[in-house]
Amino acid sequence: MGTTQLETVPEPKYWHLKTVLSDALDSEFAVGEILPNERELAARFGVARATLRQALEQLELEGRLQRRRGVGTTVAPPRVGVAVAPARHTWPGASGDDWQPVDATQSDTVPAAVARLLQTVPGEQVHIVRRTRVTNGQPVAAELLYVPSAAVPGHTEGPVRSAPARARAVLHELQELELEGQDRTVELGSARAEDARQLDRLPGAPVLVVTTRYVSGGRTTAVAVSTYRADTCRLTFGASDEVSLLAG
Amino acid sequence: MGTTQLETVPEPKYWHLKTVLSDALDSEFAVGEILPNERELAARFGVARATLRQALEQLELEGRLQRRRGVGTTVAPPRVGVAVAPARHTWPGASGDDWQPVDATQSDTVPAAVARLLQTVPGEQVHIVRRTRVTNGQPVAAELLYVPSAAVPGHTEGPVRSAPARARAVLHELQELELEGQDRTVELGSARAEDARQLDRLPGAPVLVVTTRYVSGGRTTAVAVSTYRADTCRLTFGASDEVSLLAG
DNA sequence: CAGTGGTCTAGACCACCGT
DNA sequence: CGGTGGTCTAGACCACTGC
Numbered sequence: 001m002g003t004t005q006l007e008t009v010p011e012p013k014y015w016h017l018k019t020v021l022s023d024a025l026d027s028e029f030a031v032g033e034i035l036p037n038e039r040e041l042a043a044r045f046g047v048a049r050a051t052l053r054q055a056l057e058q059l060e061l062e063g064r065l066q067r068r069r070g071v072g073t074t075v076a077p078p079r080v081g082v083a084v085a086p087a088r089h090t091w092p093g094a095s096g097d098d099w100q101p102v103d104a105t106q107s108d109t110v111p112a113a114v115a116r117l118l119q120t121v122p123g124e125q126v127h128i129v130r131r132t133r134v135t136n137g138q139p140v141a142a143e144l145l146y147v148p149s150a151a152v153p154g155h156t157e158g159p160v161r162s163a164p165a166r167a168r169a170v171l172h173e174l175q176e177l178e179l180e181g182q183d184r185t186v187e188l189g190s191a192r193a194e195d196a197r198q199l200d201r202l203p204g205a206p207v208l209v210v211t212t213r214y215v216s217g218g219r220t221t222a223v224a225v226s227t228y229r230a231d232t233c234r235l236t237f238g239a240s241d242e243v244s245l246l247a248g
Numbered sequence: 249m250g251t252t253q254l255e256t257v258p259e260p261k262y263w264h265l266k267t268v269l270s271d272a273l274d275s276e277f278a279v280g281e282i283l284p285n286e287r288e289l290a291a292r293f294g295v296a297r298a299t300l301r302q303a304l305e306q307l308e309l310e311g312r313l314q315r316r317r318g319v320g321t322t323v324a325p326p327r328v329g330v331a332v333a334p335a336r337h338t339w340p341g342a343s344g345d346d347w348q349p350v351d352a353t354q355s356d357t358v359p360a361a362v363a364r365l366l367q368t369v370p371g372e373q374v375h376i377v378r379r380t381r382v383t384n385g386q387p388v389a390a391e392l393l394y395v396p397s398a399a400v401p402g403h404t405e406g407p408v409r410s411a412p413a414r415a416r417a418v419l420h421e422l423q424e425l426e427l428e429g430q431d432r433t434v435e436l437g438s439a440r441a442e443d444a445r446q447l448d449r450l451p452g453a454p455v456l457v458v459t460t461r462y463v464s465g466g467r468t469t470a471v472a473v474s475t476y477r478a479d480t481c482r483l484t485f486g487a488s489d490e491v492s493l494l495a496g
Numbered sequence: 497c498a499g500t501g502g503t504c505t506a507g508a509c510c511a512c513c514g515t
Numbered sequence: 516c517g518g519t520g521g522t523c524t525a526g527a528c529c530a531c532t533g534c
Contacts, residue, residue: 010510012522015451037500048524053501058438058452069501070532079435085485183486186434187327188454188478190306202502203263204306206436206454230436237333237485238431258529260503285519296505301520317520318513450521 013047014054020045021055025064025075035065035073061206063231079234080135084210089182091214092131092145092224093171099143101167102130106149114146117213117223125149129167132198133226140233142198143226147174151221174214174222181215186235195227206230261295262302268293269303273312273323283313283321309454311479317450327482328383332458337430339462340379340393340472341419347391349415350378354397362394365461365471373397377415380446381474388481390446391474395422399469422462422470429463434483443475454478 035041042052056073059065066076092099108123120126126148133141152173161169189209196203207227214222228235283289290300304321307313314324340347356371368374374396381389400421409417437457444451455475462470476483 014522018452039500048526050525051523054522056501061436061454062438063435067501068532069530070499072500072532081433181486183484185329185482185484186456187311187482188309188436188456190310204266206309208434208436208456234433234435236431236433238429262503287519296507298506299504302503304520315520316513317511318518320519 014051014058017045017047017052017055018058021059022064025059029075031075031077033075035075037072060231066231076232079232080138080140081234081236082133082135082140082228084235085184085237089179091171091174091177091179092129092143092212092222093168093174098135099131099133101164101171102132103163104129104167104170110146111225113211114223114225117211118146118148118220120148127152127170129170131167133228138232139199139229141226141228142195143224145171145222145224147222151177151216177216177221179214179216180218183213185211187211188230189227191227199227199229201229201231208233208235210235262299262306265293265295265300265303266306269307270312273307277323279323279325281323283323285320308479314479324480327480328386328388329482329484330381330383330388330476332483333432333485337427339419339422339425339427340377340391340460340470341416341422346383347379347381349412349419350380351411352377352415352418358394359473361459362471362473365459366394366396366468368396375400375418377418379415381476386480387447387477389474389476390443391472393419393470393472395470399425399464425464425469427462427464428466431461433459435459436478437475439475447475447477449477449479456481456483458483 029035036044038049038052038056042049045052056065056067060067060076063076063079065073067073086097090097093101105128106125107128108125110118110120110126110128115122118126126146129145129147131143131145132139133143147170152170154169154173187209189207191199191201191203191205191207193203195207196205199205199207208230210224210226210228212224212226213220214224216222277283284292286297286300286304290297293300304313304315308315308324311324311327313321315321334345338345341349353376354373355376356373358366358368358374358376363370366374374394377393377395379391379393380387381391395418400418402417402421435457437455439447439449439451439453439455441451443455444453447453447455456478458472458474458476460472460474461468462472464470
């Protein structure tokens with residue numbers, strides 16, 4: 001450094017910091033390694049802690065770092081590729097998907113965006129199935145699946161069952177229907193408090209929200225809203241995961 | 249409030265603020281309307297400006313707000329649905345896509361991730377085509393398309409052409425090849441300086457990075473890295489856009 | 497308990513936009 | 516030029532983790 005005369009177009013400090021840290025991560029740190037704490041890093045770079053944190057936040061957003069309160073900041077492993085669109089259209093809960101049913105409830109109020117997709121009227125009963133997706137032992141996604149009760153009029157009123165069993169019952173009924181099509185949207189969101197808990201993140205953490213519409217009998221029969229951890233996930237669409245192809 | 253006994257788990261102020269602001273946006277503001285400036289809002293809510301900004305940042309991330317330096321904070325329109333995966337596989341630059349070629353260069357160095365996908369060796373020449381995607385007059389995405397020069401050995405050495413013409417030449421050559429397949433990944437990233445300029449955002453702005461692999465002749469023939477504005481875009485995959493279906 | 501990251505404050509200055 | 520959002524500082528306290 002010395003007498004820095006540079007910065008004709010002053011680059012924000014945190015931006016420059018991010019670059020420096022990023023290079024250091026590539027060359028001097030191994031995955032899982034713990035970085036010095038924020039106060040020390042800030043001192044080492046001669047900036048306020050808030051500025052240092054701005055750089056760390058960006059790197060975390062890009063999946064380079066992982067920070068945990070009370071523990072420290074570690075170097076994150078490369079993002080996991082998670083398959084979102086299987087080769088053939090299938091209902092959620094079809095054999096082979098790696099989602100785990102959590103529970104199921106019934107409600108007559110759903111988010112406005114979901115009601116619009118399902119074309120339900122206010123007050124109409126809808127099953128809400130919660131599921132989790134786990135990859136390599138890490139939770140990567142939480143899902144809420146909305147199915148109008150009218151679409152699956154099965155005899156689910158049997159004896160009291162466990163929460164996962166109720167979820168499985170709804171999913172099982174879906175398989176009976178003919179799936180005519182599906183489409184998806186992906187957008188950025190922030191984790192609601194409940195999702196955050198499931199994903200082992202703080203509320204507000206960045207997530208990729210995948211909304212899937214399932215079409216059967218000429219109408220939207222189910223809507224799944226899946227929230228994936230944006231810091232650790234790379235969503236894959238199409239033929240196959242990059243890794244498996246390169247291995248071939 | 250009064251003597252708030254609630255909050256056994258105290259909710260952060262900025263989180264609560266975000267909720268309050270979000271509700272206010274729904275009920276009291278119209279799209280495009282300008283909010284009071286940050287200093288005034290902070291005073292009105294009795295918090296430091298930094299705290300207020302934390303809430304605004306989240307709302308901007310979710311596409312509810314739009315902030316511009318020197319101008320102010322406005323209520324954002326709903327996110328635009330942009331089709332990412334067409335019904336049939338096509339090469340980039342096929343007639344009908346709404347990308348605009350910007351320029352094309354040749355280089356022997358590409359990002360490591362791209363080189364891995366293309367299986368190019370260091371030093372191998374690769375065409376790099378820049379394109380922009382514009383929807384409703386707003387730039388929504390910037391793209392870098394990488395094509396190994398060996399894959400398109402056409403006679404592009406003709407007379408000097410304009411930058412867009414060079415780009416079109418490469419794209420045109422691609423159409424001649426048979427496209428055998430493609431797959432995509434979507435992940436969260438932050439805008440590089442150059443992308444940020446094209447997208448009319450500040451560097452580091454959150455973007456959705458779509459990486460498309462085009463397969464021809466049994467190998468990866470092209471890789472497109474498209475960065476979409478995460479604040480304004482909702483990527484759509486599959487049959488069709490939600491809007492067009494609901495309209496039917 | 498000590499140490500970590502997360503939240504919050506009250507200020508300052510800068511870069512940018514429109515008038 | 517005045518007003519906006521963007522950056523930065525130097526502190527403080529809190530919530531969580533692990534020993």
